Amino acid sequence: MEKEIFDCHCHFVDKEDFELYKKTANATKFLNIRSTNNSGLVKPYSFDTFKDEEDMFLTESVDLYKLDEELIRVEENLKNNERIIAIKIYLGYQSFFANDERIVKVTQLAKKYGVSMVFHCGETYDPNSDSQTNDNYADAKYIEDLAVNFKEVNFIGSHLNWPDFDNIFELCERYENVFTCISGCLDAIDREERDKQVKELINILNKYLRKYPNLKNKLMYGTDFFAIDLGFSDVSDYIKIVEGLELSEIEKEKILCTNIFEAYRKLGEEGK
Ligand SMILES: [Zn+2]
Structure with missing residues:
Protein backbone atom coordinates (compact mmCIF):
# COMPACT_ATOMS: atom_id res chain seq x y z
CA MET A 1 0.00 0.00 0.00
CA GLU A 2 1.14 3.48 -0.77
CA LYS A 3 2.39 5.27 2.32
CA GLU A 4 -0.30 7.50 3.75
CA ILE A 5 0.80 11.08 4.37
CA PHE A 6 -1.58 13.47 6.05
CA ASP A 7 -0.96 17.20 5.72
CA CYS A 8 -2.52 18.52 8.93
CA HIS A 9 -2.28 22.20 8.03
CA CYS A 10 -2.89 23.72 4.60
CA HIS A 11 -5.03 26.54 3.24
CA PHE A 12 -6.98 26.12 0.01
CA VAL A 13 -9.55 28.76 -0.82
CA ASP A 14 -10.57 27.29 -4.17
CA LYS A 15 -9.90 24.31 -6.43
CA GLU A 16 -7.12 26.15 -8.25
CA ASP A 17 -5.19 26.43 -4.99
CA PHE A 18 -5.60 22.70 -4.47
CA GLU A 19 -4.29 21.95 -7.97
CA LEU A 20 -1.27 24.21 -7.40
CA TYR A 21 -0.60 22.46 -4.10
CA LYS A 22 -0.65 19.02 -5.68
CA LYS A 23 2.27 19.99 -7.94
CA THR A 24 4.71 19.94 -5.02
CA ALA A 25 2.86 18.06 -2.27
CA ASN A 26 3.52 14.51 -1.09
CA ALA A 27 0.34 14.12 0.92
CA THR A 28 -2.63 11.82 0.36
CA ASP A 48 -19.38 23.82 -0.60
CA THR A 49 -16.23 24.26 -2.68
CA PHE A 50 -14.62 21.06 -1.44
CA LYS A 51 -17.62 18.87 -0.72
CA ASP A 52 -16.60 16.25 -3.30
CA GLU A 53 -12.97 15.99 -2.09
CA GLU A 54 -13.10 12.78 -0.10
CA ASP A 55 -9.59 12.98 1.28
CA MET A 56 -9.96 16.55 2.48
CA PHE A 57 -11.12 17.43 5.97
CA LEU A 58 -12.20 20.86 7.09
CA THR A 59 -12.10 23.22 10.05
CA GLU A 60 -14.34 26.00 11.16
CA SER A 61 -12.79 29.33 12.15
CA VAL A 62 -14.00 31.99 14.54
CA ASP A 63 -13.73 35.73 14.15
CA LEU A 64 -13.38 36.58 17.84
CA TYR A 65 -14.42 40.19 17.23
CA LYS A 66 -17.91 38.95 16.25
CA LEU A 67 -18.11 36.19 18.79
CA ASP A 68 -21.86 35.94 19.43
CA GLU A 69 -22.91 35.67 15.79
CA GLU A 70 -19.94 33.45 14.99
CA LEU A 71 -20.85 30.94 17.70
CA ILE A 72 -24.31 30.56 16.16
CA ARG A 73 -22.93 30.14 12.63
CA VAL A 74 -20.22 27.69 13.67
CA GLU A 75 -22.61 25.54 15.70
CA GLU A 76 -24.95 25.28 12.74
CA ASN A 77 -22.09 24.06 10.52
CA LEU A 78 -20.77 21.63 13.13
CA LYS A 79 -24.23 20.05 13.26
CA ASN A 80 -24.48 19.70 9.51
CA ASN A 81 -20.99 18.88 8.27
CA GLU A 82 -19.29 15.76 9.60
CA ARG A 83 -16.04 16.60 7.85
CA ILE A 84 -15.40 19.62 10.10
CA ILE A 85 -13.00 18.19 12.68
CA ALA A 86 -11.68 21.33 14.41
CA ILE A 87 -12.12 25.03 15.07
CA LYS A 88 -9.25 27.38 14.16
CA ILE A 89 -8.37 30.45 16.19
CA TYR A 90 -6.01 33.07 14.77
CA LEU A 91 -3.99 34.14 17.81
CA GLY A 92 -1.77 37.09 16.95
CA TYR A 93 -3.86 38.03 13.91
CA GLN A 94 -6.57 38.80 16.43
CA SER A 95 -5.47 40.31 19.73
CA PHE A 96 -6.47 37.66 22.23
CA PHE A 97 -4.51 35.23 24.37
CA ALA A 98 -5.47 31.56 24.12
CA ASN A 99 -6.94 31.58 27.65
CA ASP A 100 -9.23 34.55 26.88
CA GLU A 101 -12.85 34.21 28.00
CA ARG A 102 -13.96 34.37 24.34
CA ILE A 103 -11.86 31.38 23.43
CA VAL A 104 -13.15 29.51 26.47
CA LYS A 105 -16.64 29.90 24.95
CA VAL A 106 -15.43 28.54 21.61
CA THR A 107 -13.79 25.62 23.42
CA GLN A 108 -17.11 24.77 25.11
CA LEU A 109 -18.59 24.44 21.63
CA ALA A 110 -15.66 22.26 20.51
CA LYS A 111 -16.26 20.03 23.52
CA LYS A 112 -19.97 19.71 22.74
CA TYR A 113 -19.29 18.55 19.17
CA GLY A 114 -16.16 16.48 19.82
CA VAL A 115 -13.86 18.58 17.62
CA SER A 116 -10.33 19.83 18.34
CA MET A 117 -9.11 23.40 18.78
CA VAL A 118 -6.28 24.54 16.52
CA PHE A 119 -4.37 27.77 17.09
CA HIS A 120 -2.06 29.88 15.05
CA CYS A 121 0.98 30.09 17.34
CA GLY A 122 4.24 32.01 17.20
CA GLU A 123 5.17 34.58 14.57
CA THR A 124 2.50 36.03 12.33
CA TYR A 125 2.81 36.43 8.56
CA ASP A 126 2.86 39.95 7.18
CA PRO A 127 3.06 40.22 3.38
CA ASN A 128 4.62 43.69 3.71
CA SER A 129 7.49 42.80 5.99
CA ASP A 130 9.38 39.93 7.55
CA SER A 131 7.44 37.69 9.90
CA GLN A 132 7.36 39.18 13.34
CA THR A 133 6.01 38.96 16.82
CA ASN A 134 4.68 42.33 17.93
CA ASP A 135 3.18 41.02 21.12
CA ASN A 136 2.83 37.62 22.66
CA TYR A 137 -0.84 36.96 21.99
CA ALA A 138 0.14 34.00 19.83
CA ASP A 139 2.38 32.37 22.44
CA ALA A 140 1.35 28.74 22.95
CA LYS A 141 1.98 28.95 26.68
CA TYR A 142 -1.51 30.42 27.21
CA ILE A 143 -3.02 27.17 25.92
CA GLU A 144 -2.12 25.56 29.24
CA ASP A 145 -5.22 26.82 31.08
CA LEU A 146 -7.46 25.33 28.38
CA ALA A 147 -5.57 22.04 28.39
CA VAL A 148 -6.10 21.76 32.14
CA ASN A 149 -9.76 22.82 32.17
CA PHE A 150 -10.89 20.91 29.06
CA LYS A 151 -9.38 17.45 29.33
CA GLU A 152 -11.81 16.07 26.72
CA VAL A 153 -10.71 18.56 24.06
CA ASN A 154 -7.44 18.34 22.10
CA PHE A 155 -5.43 21.49 21.41
CA ILE A 156 -3.02 21.98 18.54
CA GLY A 157 -0.51 24.83 18.79
CA SER A 158 0.64 25.21 15.18
CA HIS A 159 4.04 26.02 13.64
CA LEU A 160 6.09 24.78 16.64
CA ASN A 161 5.20 28.14 18.26
CA TRP A 162 8.02 29.58 16.15
CA PRO A 163 10.55 30.53 17.52
CA ASP A 164 9.70 29.76 21.17
CA PHE A 165 9.85 25.99 20.82
CA ASP A 166 10.16 25.21 24.52
CA ASN A 167 6.79 26.78 25.29
CA ILE A 168 4.88 24.37 23.05
CA PHE A 169 7.06 21.27 23.50
CA GLU A 170 6.76 21.50 27.27
CA LEU A 171 2.97 21.52 26.99
CA CYS A 172 3.07 18.60 24.54
CA GLU A 173 5.16 16.65 27.03
CA ARG A 174 3.08 17.49 30.07
CA TYR A 175 -0.48 17.33 28.71
CA GLU A 176 -1.97 14.42 26.85
CA ASN A 177 -4.26 16.77 24.92
CA VAL A 178 -1.67 19.17 23.43
CA PHE A 179 -0.07 18.68 19.99
CA THR A 180 1.98 20.67 17.48
CA CYS A 181 3.00 20.62 13.81
CA ILE A 182 5.94 21.59 11.61
CA SER A 183 3.80 23.56 9.16
CA GLY A 184 4.92 27.00 8.03
CA CYS A 185 8.50 26.64 9.27
CA LEU A 186 10.09 26.93 5.81
CA ASP A 187 9.72 30.17 3.88
CA ALA A 188 12.95 30.69 1.92
CA ILE A 189 12.53 30.82 -1.86
CA ASP A 190 16.20 30.51 -2.74
CA ARG A 191 17.34 26.83 -3.00
CA GLU A 192 20.45 27.22 -0.88
CA GLU A 193 18.63 29.15 1.83
CA ARG A 194 15.82 26.60 1.83
CA ASP A 195 18.27 23.69 2.26
CA LYS A 196 19.79 25.54 5.18
CA GLN A 197 16.37 25.99 6.79
CA VAL A 198 15.58 22.29 6.38
CA LYS A 199 18.86 21.34 8.04
CA GLU A 200 18.39 23.79 10.89
CA LEU A 201 14.91 22.54 11.56
CA ILE A 202 16.05 18.92 11.61
CA ASN A 203 18.73 19.84 14.16
CA ILE A 204 16.28 21.73 16.33
CA LEU A 205 13.73 18.91 16.28
CA ASN A 206 16.30 16.19 16.96
CA LYS A 207 17.52 18.15 19.97
CA TYR A 208 14.00 18.45 21.36
CA LEU A 209 13.08 14.84 20.54
CA ARG A 210 15.94 13.83 22.83
CA LYS A 211 14.86 16.27 25.52
CA TYR A 212 11.15 15.36 25.40
CA PRO A 213 10.61 11.62 24.86
CA ASN A 214 6.87 12.03 24.30
CA LEU A 215 7.27 14.61 21.53
CA LYS A 216 7.40 11.97 18.77
CA ASN A 217 3.76 11.18 19.61
CA LYS A 218 2.75 14.84 19.50
CA LEU A 219 4.46 16.16 16.39
CA MET A 220 2.56 16.28 13.08
CA TYR A 221 3.45 16.77 9.45
CA GLY A 222 1.98 19.88 7.86
CA THR A 223 2.97 22.45 5.27
CA ASP A 224 0.92 25.63 5.79
CA PHE A 225 0.52 25.80 2.01
CA PHE A 226 -1.13 28.96 0.86
CA ALA A 227 -1.13 30.35 -2.63
CA ILE A 228 0.25 33.78 -1.85
CA ASP A 229 3.87 33.50 -2.86
CA LEU A 230 6.40 30.85 -3.79
CA GLY A 231 7.87 30.57 -0.30
CA PHE A 232 4.60 29.13 0.93
CA SER A 233 3.20 27.44 -2.18
CA ASP A 234 6.15 25.10 -2.87
CA VAL A 235 5.81 22.54 -0.10
CA SER A 236 8.05 19.78 -1.46
CA ASP A 237 10.74 20.18 1.21
CA TYR A 238 8.60 19.54 4.28
CA ILE A 239 8.90 15.79 3.83
CA LYS A 240 12.69 16.10 4.12
CA ILE A 241 12.31 17.43 7.64
CA VAL A 242 10.56 14.26 8.78
CA GLU A 243 12.99 12.06 6.86
CA GLY A 244 15.90 13.71 8.67
CA LEU A 245 14.66 12.98 12.19
CA GLU A 246 16.50 10.50 14.42
CA LEU A 247 13.49 8.20 14.66
CA SER A 248 12.51 4.74 13.45
CA GLU A 249 10.46 4.35 10.26
CA ILE A 250 7.37 3.53 12.34
CA GLU A 251 7.85 6.66 14.44
CA LYS A 252 8.21 8.75 11.29
CA GLU A 253 4.97 7.29 9.98
CA LYS A 254 3.29 8.45 13.16
CA ILE A 255 4.42 12.00 12.45
CA LEU A 256 3.37 11.73 8.81
CA CYS A 257 -0.06 10.35 9.56
CA THR A 258 -1.23 8.54 12.68
CA ASN A 259 -0.51 11.26 15.24
CA ILE A 260 -3.06 13.32 13.34
CA PHE A 261 -5.76 10.77 14.15
CA GLU A 262 -4.89 11.17 17.83
CA ALA A 263 -4.88 14.98 17.75
CA TYR A 264 -8.10 15.21 15.76
CA ARG A 265 -10.21 12.69 17.64
CA LYS A 266 -13.23 13.20 15.43
CA LEU A 267 -11.15 11.91 12.53
CA GLY A 268 -10.24 8.84 14.57
CA GLU A 269 -13.90 8.10 15.18
CA GLU A 270 -14.84 8.52 11.52
CA GLY A 271 -12.54 5.62 10.62
CA LYS A 272 -8.91 5.79 9.60
ZN1 LIG B 1 -1.74 28.29 8.54
Missing part, protein backbone atom coordinates in the same frame (compact mmCIF):
# COMPACT_ATOMS: atom_id res chain seq x y z
CA LYS A 29 -4.95 13.35 2.95
CA PHE A 30 -5.40 16.99 3.87
CA LEU A 31 -6.77 19.18 6.60
CA ASN A 32 -7.82 22.41 4.94
CA ILE A 33 -7.75 25.10 7.61
CA ARG A 34 -10.29 27.86 7.19
CA SER A 35 -9.25 31.50 7.63
CA THR A 36 -10.97 34.53 9.07
CA ASN A 37 -11.11 37.98 7.47
CA ASN A 38 -7.77 39.36 8.61
CA SER A 39 -4.93 40.98 6.71
CA GLY A 40 -2.08 38.55 6.06
CA LEU A 41 -4.53 35.66 5.72
CA VAL A 42 -6.18 34.14 2.67
CA LYS A 43 -9.98 34.50 2.37
CA PRO A 44 -12.16 32.07 4.35
CA TYR A 45 -13.28 29.26 2.02
CA SER A 46 -16.82 28.19 1.38
CA PHE A 47 -17.61 24.68 2.64
Whole structure:
Protein backbone atom coordinates (compact mmCIF):
# COMPACT_ATOMS: atom_id res chain seq x y z
CA MET A 1 0.00 0.00 0.00
CA GLU A 2 1.14 3.48 -0.77
CA LYS A 3 2.39 5.27 2.32
CA GLU A 4 -0.30 7.50 3.75
CA ILE A 5 0.80 11.08 4.37
CA PHE A 6 -1.58 13.47 6.05
CA ASP A 7 -0.96 17.20 5.72
CA CYS A 8 -2.52 18.52 8.93
CA HIS A 9 -2.28 22.20 8.03
CA CYS A 10 -2.89 23.72 4.60
CA HIS A 11 -5.03 26.54 3.24
CA PHE A 12 -6.98 26.12 0.01
CA VAL A 13 -9.55 28.76 -0.82
CA ASP A 14 -10.57 27.29 -4.17
CA LYS A 15 -9.90 24.31 -6.43
CA GLU A 16 -7.12 26.15 -8.25
CA ASP A 17 -5.19 26.43 -4.99
CA PHE A 18 -5.60 22.70 -4.47
CA GLU A 19 -4.29 21.95 -7.97
CA LEU A 20 -1.27 24.21 -7.40
CA TYR A 21 -0.60 22.46 -4.10
CA LYS A 22 -0.65 19.02 -5.68
CA LYS A 23 2.27 19.99 -7.94
CA THR A 24 4.71 19.94 -5.02
CA ALA A 25 2.86 18.06 -2.27
CA ASN A 26 3.52 14.51 -1.09
CA ALA A 27 0.34 14.12 0.92
CA THR A 28 -2.63 11.82 0.36
CA LYS A 29 -4.95 13.35 2.95
CA PHE A 30 -5.40 16.99 3.87
CA LEU A 31 -6.77 19.18 6.60
CA ASN A 32 -7.82 22.41 4.94
CA ILE A 33 -7.75 25.10 7.61
CA ARG A 34 -10.29 27.86 7.19
CA SER A 35 -9.25 31.50 7.63
CA THR A 36 -10.97 34.53 9.07
CA ASN A 37 -11.11 37.98 7.47
CA ASN A 38 -7.77 39.36 8.61
CA SER A 39 -4.93 40.98 6.71
CA GLY A 40 -2.08 38.55 6.06
CA LEU A 41 -4.53 35.66 5.72
CA VAL A 42 -6.18 34.14 2.67
CA LYS A 43 -9.98 34.50 2.37
CA PRO A 44 -12.16 32.07 4.35
CA TYR A 45 -13.28 29.26 2.02
CA SER A 46 -16.82 28.19 1.38
CA PHE A 47 -17.61 24.68 2.64
CA ASP A 48 -19.38 23.82 -0.60
CA THR A 49 -16.23 24.26 -2.68
CA PHE A 50 -14.62 21.06 -1.44
CA LYS A 51 -17.62 18.87 -0.72
CA ASP A 52 -16.60 16.25 -3.30
CA GLU A 53 -12.97 15.99 -2.09
CA GLU A 54 -13.10 12.78 -0.10
CA ASP A 55 -9.59 12.98 1.28
CA MET A 56 -9.96 16.55 2.48
CA PHE A 57 -11.12 17.43 5.97
CA LEU A 58 -12.20 20.86 7.09
CA THR A 59 -12.10 23.22 10.05
CA GLU A 60 -14.34 26.00 11.16
CA SER A 61 -12.79 29.33 12.15
CA VAL A 62 -14.00 31.99 14.54
CA ASP A 63 -13.73 35.73 14.15
CA LEU A 64 -13.38 36.58 17.84
CA TYR A 65 -14.42 40.19 17.23
CA LYS A 66 -17.91 38.95 16.25
CA LEU A 67 -18.11 36.19 18.79
CA ASP A 68 -21.86 35.94 19.43
CA GLU A 69 -22.91 35.67 15.79
CA GLU A 70 -19.94 33.45 14.99
CA LEU A 71 -20.85 30.94 17.70
CA ILE A 72 -24.31 30.56 16.16
CA ARG A 73 -22.93 30.14 12.63
CA VAL A 74 -20.22 27.69 13.67
CA GLU A 75 -22.61 25.54 15.70
CA GLU A 76 -24.95 25.28 12.74
CA ASN A 77 -22.09 24.06 10.52
CA LEU A 78 -20.77 21.63 13.13
CA LYS A 79 -24.23 20.05 13.26
CA ASN A 80 -24.48 19.70 9.51
CA ASN A 81 -20.99 18.88 8.27
CA GLU A 82 -19.29 15.76 9.60
CA ARG A 83 -16.04 16.60 7.85
CA ILE A 84 -15.40 19.62 10.10
CA ILE A 85 -13.00 18.19 12.68
CA ALA A 86 -11.68 21.33 14.41
CA ILE A 87 -12.12 25.03 15.07
CA LYS A 88 -9.25 27.38 14.16
CA ILE A 89 -8.37 30.45 16.19
CA TYR A 90 -6.01 33.07 14.77
CA LEU A 91 -3.99 34.14 17.81
CA GLY A 92 -1.77 37.09 16.95
CA TYR A 93 -3.86 38.03 13.91
CA GLN A 94 -6.57 38.80 16.43
CA SER A 95 -5.47 40.31 19.73
CA PHE A 96 -6.47 37.66 22.23
CA PHE A 97 -4.51 35.23 24.37
CA ALA A 98 -5.47 31.56 24.12
CA ASN A 99 -6.94 31.58 27.65
CA ASP A 100 -9.23 34.55 26.88
CA GLU A 101 -12.85 34.21 28.00
CA ARG A 102 -13.96 34.37 24.34
CA ILE A 103 -11.86 31.38 23.43
CA VAL A 104 -13.15 29.51 26.47
CA LYS A 105 -16.64 29.90 24.95
CA VAL A 106 -15.43 28.54 21.61
CA THR A 107 -13.79 25.62 23.42
CA GLN A 108 -17.11 24.77 25.11
CA LEU A 109 -18.59 24.44 21.63
CA ALA A 110 -15.66 22.26 20.51
CA LYS A 111 -16.26 20.03 23.52
CA LYS A 112 -19.97 19.71 22.74
CA TYR A 113 -19.29 18.55 19.17
CA GLY A 114 -16.16 16.48 19.82
CA VAL A 115 -13.86 18.58 17.62
CA SER A 116 -10.33 19.83 18.34
CA MET A 117 -9.11 23.40 18.78
CA VAL A 118 -6.28 24.54 16.52
CA PHE A 119 -4.37 27.77 17.09
CA HIS A 120 -2.06 29.88 15.05
CA CYS A 121 0.98 30.09 17.34
CA GLY A 122 4.24 32.01 17.20
CA GLU A 123 5.17 34.58 14.57
CA THR A 124 2.50 36.03 12.33
CA TYR A 125 2.81 36.43 8.56
CA ASP A 126 2.86 39.95 7.18
CA PRO A 127 3.06 40.22 3.38
CA ASN A 128 4.62 43.69 3.71
CA SER A 129 7.49 42.80 5.99
CA ASP A 130 9.38 39.93 7.55
CA SER A 131 7.44 37.69 9.90
CA GLN A 132 7.36 39.18 13.34
CA THR A 133 6.01 38.96 16.82
CA ASN A 134 4.68 42.33 17.93
CA ASP A 135 3.18 41.02 21.12
CA ASN A 136 2.83 37.62 22.66
CA TYR A 137 -0.84 36.96 21.99
CA ALA A 138 0.14 34.00 19.83
CA ASP A 139 2.38 32.37 22.44
CA ALA A 140 1.35 28.74 22.95
CA LYS A 141 1.98 28.95 26.68
CA TYR A 142 -1.51 30.42 27.21
CA ILE A 143 -3.02 27.17 25.92
CA GLU A 144 -2.12 25.56 29.24
CA ASP A 145 -5.22 26.82 31.08
CA LEU A 146 -7.46 25.33 28.38
CA ALA A 147 -5.57 22.04 28.39
CA VAL A 148 -6.10 21.76 32.14
CA ASN A 149 -9.76 22.82 32.17
CA PHE A 150 -10.89 20.91 29.06
CA LYS A 151 -9.38 17.45 29.33
CA GLU A 152 -11.81 16.07 26.72
CA VAL A 153 -10.71 18.56 24.06
CA ASN A 154 -7.44 18.34 22.10
CA PHE A 155 -5.43 21.49 21.41
CA ILE A 156 -3.02 21.98 18.54
CA GLY A 157 -0.51 24.83 18.79
CA SER A 158 0.64 25.21 15.18
CA HIS A 159 4.04 26.02 13.64
CA LEU A 160 6.09 24.78 16.64
CA ASN A 161 5.20 28.14 18.26
CA TRP A 162 8.02 29.58 16.15
CA PRO A 163 10.55 30.53 17.52
CA ASP A 164 9.70 29.76 21.17
CA PHE A 165 9.85 25.99 20.82
CA ASP A 166 10.16 25.21 24.52
CA ASN A 167 6.79 26.78 25.29
CA ILE A 168 4.88 24.37 23.05
CA PHE A 169 7.06 21.27 23.50
CA GLU A 170 6.76 21.50 27.27
CA LEU A 171 2.97 21.52 26.99
CA CYS A 172 3.07 18.60 24.54
CA GLU A 173 5.16 16.65 27.03
CA ARG A 174 3.08 17.49 30.07
CA TYR A 175 -0.48 17.33 28.71
CA GLU A 176 -1.97 14.42 26.85
CA ASN A 177 -4.26 16.77 24.92
CA VAL A 178 -1.67 19.17 23.43
CA PHE A 179 -0.07 18.68 19.99
CA THR A 180 1.98 20.67 17.48
CA CYS A 181 3.00 20.62 13.81
CA ILE A 182 5.94 21.59 11.61
CA SER A 183 3.80 23.56 9.16
CA GLY A 184 4.92 27.00 8.03
CA CYS A 185 8.50 26.64 9.27
CA LEU A 186 10.09 26.93 5.81
CA ASP A 187 9.72 30.17 3.88
CA ALA A 188 12.95 30.69 1.92
CA ILE A 189 12.53 30.82 -1.86
CA ASP A 190 16.20 30.51 -2.74
CA ARG A 191 17.34 26.83 -3.00
CA GLU A 192 20.45 27.22 -0.88
CA GLU A 193 18.63 29.15 1.83
CA ARG A 194 15.82 26.60 1.83
CA ASP A 195 18.27 23.69 2.26
CA LYS A 196 19.79 25.54 5.18
CA GLN A 197 16.37 25.99 6.79
CA VAL A 198 15.58 22.29 6.38
CA LYS A 199 18.86 21.34 8.04
CA GLU A 200 18.39 23.79 10.89
CA LEU A 201 14.91 22.54 11.56
CA ILE A 202 16.05 18.92 11.61
CA ASN A 203 18.73 19.84 14.16
CA ILE A 204 16.28 21.73 16.33
CA LEU A 205 13.73 18.91 16.28
CA ASN A 206 16.30 16.19 16.96
CA LYS A 207 17.52 18.15 19.97
CA TYR A 208 14.00 18.45 21.36
CA LEU A 209 13.08 14.84 20.54
CA ARG A 210 15.94 13.83 22.83
CA LYS A 211 14.86 16.27 25.52
CA TYR A 212 11.15 15.36 25.40
CA PRO A 213 10.61 11.62 24.86
CA ASN A 214 6.87 12.03 24.30
CA LEU A 215 7.27 14.61 21.53
CA LYS A 216 7.40 11.97 18.77
CA ASN A 217 3.76 11.18 19.61
CA LYS A 218 2.75 14.84 19.50
CA LEU A 219 4.46 16.16 16.39
CA MET A 220 2.56 16.28 13.08
CA TYR A 221 3.45 16.77 9.45
CA GLY A 222 1.98 19.88 7.86
CA THR A 223 2.97 22.45 5.27
CA ASP A 224 0.92 25.63 5.79
CA PHE A 225 0.52 25.80 2.01
CA PHE A 226 -1.13 28.96 0.86
CA ALA A 227 -1.13 30.35 -2.63
CA ILE A 228 0.25 33.78 -1.85
CA ASP A 229 3.87 33.50 -2.86
CA LEU A 230 6.40 30.85 -3.79
CA GLY A 231 7.87 30.57 -0.30
CA PHE A 232 4.60 29.13 0.93
CA SER A 233 3.20 27.44 -2.18
CA ASP A 234 6.15 25.10 -2.87
CA VAL A 235 5.81 22.54 -0.10
CA SER A 236 8.05 19.78 -1.46
CA ASP A 237 10.74 20.18 1.21
CA TYR A 238 8.60 19.54 4.28
CA ILE A 239 8.90 15.79 3.83
CA LYS A 240 12.69 16.10 4.12
CA ILE A 241 12.31 17.43 7.64
CA VAL A 242 10.56 14.26 8.78
CA GLU A 243 12.99 12.06 6.86
CA GLY A 244 15.90 13.71 8.67
CA LEU A 245 14.66 12.98 12.19
CA GLU A 246 16.50 10.50 14.42
CA LEU A 247 13.49 8.20 14.66
CA SER A 248 12.51 4.74 13.45
CA GLU A 249 10.46 4.35 10.26
CA ILE A 250 7.37 3.53 12.34
CA GLU A 251 7.85 6.66 14.44
CA LYS A 252 8.21 8.75 11.29
CA GLU A 253 4.97 7.29 9.98
CA LYS A 254 3.29 8.45 13.16
CA ILE A 255 4.42 12.00 12.45
CA LEU A 256 3.37 11.73 8.81
CA CYS A 257 -0.06 10.35 9.56
CA THR A 258 -1.23 8.54 12.68
CA ASN A 259 -0.51 11.26 15.24
CA ILE A 260 -3.06 13.32 13.34
CA PHE A 261 -5.76 10.77 14.15
CA GLU A 262 -4.89 11.17 17.83
CA ALA A 263 -4.88 14.98 17.75
CA TYR A 264 -8.10 15.21 15.76
CA ARG A 265 -10.21 12.69 17.64
CA LYS A 266 -13.23 13.20 15.43
CA LEU A 267 -11.15 11.91 12.53
CA GLY A 268 -10.24 8.84 14.57
CA GLU A 269 -13.90 8.10 15.18
CA GLU A 270 -14.84 8.52 11.52
CA GLY A 271 -12.54 5.62 10.62
CA LYS A 272 -8.91 5.79 9.60
ZN1 LIG B 1 -1.74 28.29 8.54
